[in-house]
Amino acid sequence: MAQLPQFVRMVEVGPRDGLQNEAGDVISTEIKLELIHRLADAGVPYIEAASFVSPKWVPQMGDAQAVMTGIQRKAGVTYAALTPNLKGLESAIACGVEEVAVFGAASEAFSQKNINCSIAESLERFAPVMELAKAHNIRVRGYVSCTLGCPYEGEVAPEKVAEVAKALYDMGCYEISLGDTVGVGTPLKAKAMVRAVSRHVPVDRLAAHFHDTYGQALANIYAVLEEGISVVDSSVGGLGGCPYAKGAAGNVASEDVLYMLQGLGIETGIDLDKLIATGQFITSSINRPNRSKVGLARCAD
Incomplete structure (x- = not known):
């Protein structure tokens, strides 16, 4: 059995990726x-x-400034924001943001459909963003979408994922989150992808961001933990999901990831009962089904 990490840092994307669509x-x-x-x-x-x-394109994120300035910040917690362009970063800086994220795709077709430009053009747009972030001592995290499949192209070559991940890393992103945006990946494909990327980006600078459309997210996370990944993105209540993916089931639920990690003896520093209650709170608040299996099981007790 491969060595698993002793500690996993969980990155919660529910308030942004979970609610934006x-x-x-x-x-x-x-x-x-x-x-x-x-x-x-x-x-x-x-x-x-x-x-x-x-807000014209993503109405649910129209109050980003009010959200970032309204947070009662807790010591030791990073509150990040997505800033896909220079204007977004300037607005984030005005709100005192400490960390931001940019995103690229491993699929040309997805890049064109999602942000109306090629992969190369999208990366070029990030150059001034990276420069300004560096000038303000703001850390930048990079996302690569469609790492295990694309709704338009189908299979995505691991080498293409590695190419985009390396470009973001070389540009200055301290961590690269590898996203199975449409949730079609399986464990062996996830392992192959991470191995390809880790030949160009240190594995301790990589994170897993898996969606659960085909019910494979937890299996895929376990598979990449075996490859040395120790950062996992998730969304409380299973909120979110790619609007372009047929039958999209959302991001993997944070509660389910935490339950699995606890069962493996892996530390996270997160209270499962409080996380479950949080999932119940947000899904009931927006009148949406709770997609966390653990949350549903515990609340049925």
Whole structure:
């Protein structure tokens, strides 16, 4: 059996990735802040709280400034924001953000459909973002989407994922999150992808970001833990999901990831009961089914 990490840092993306594509009424700033505060109280060390994008394209993130300035910050917790362009970063800096994220895709078709430019063009756009972030001593995390499949291209070569991940790392991103955006990956493919990327980016600078469309997310996470990954992105209540993926089931639920890690004897510093209660809070607040198997089972007791 491969050596598993003793500690895993869980990155909570629910307030941003989980809520950004919610249809219907715009979720109130108060609910978002309550979610963020509950997550921090549960011991979550890293919370992606907002996205500084145009409200025209992502209405649910239109209150990013109010969210970031309204957080009652807890010592030891990182509150990050997605800033896909220079304007977004400038707005984030004005709010006192300490860490931001940028994103690229391993699929040309997905890049064109999602942000209307090629992979190379998307990376070029990040150069001034990286420069300004460095000038303000702001750390930048990089995302690579479609690492295990694309809704338009199908299979994605691990070498292409490695190429994009290396470009982000060389650009200055301290950590690269590898996303199975449409949730089609399986454990052996996840291992092969991580091995390809780790030939260009140190494995301790990589994170796993798996969606659960095909019910493989936990298996894939376990598989990449065996490869040395020790950072896992997840979303409380299983919120989110790629709008381009058929039958998208959302991000892997934070509660389910934590339950598995605890069962493996891996430390996280997070209180499972409080995390479950947080999942119940947000899913009931936005009238959405709770997609956490652990949350549903515990609440049925």
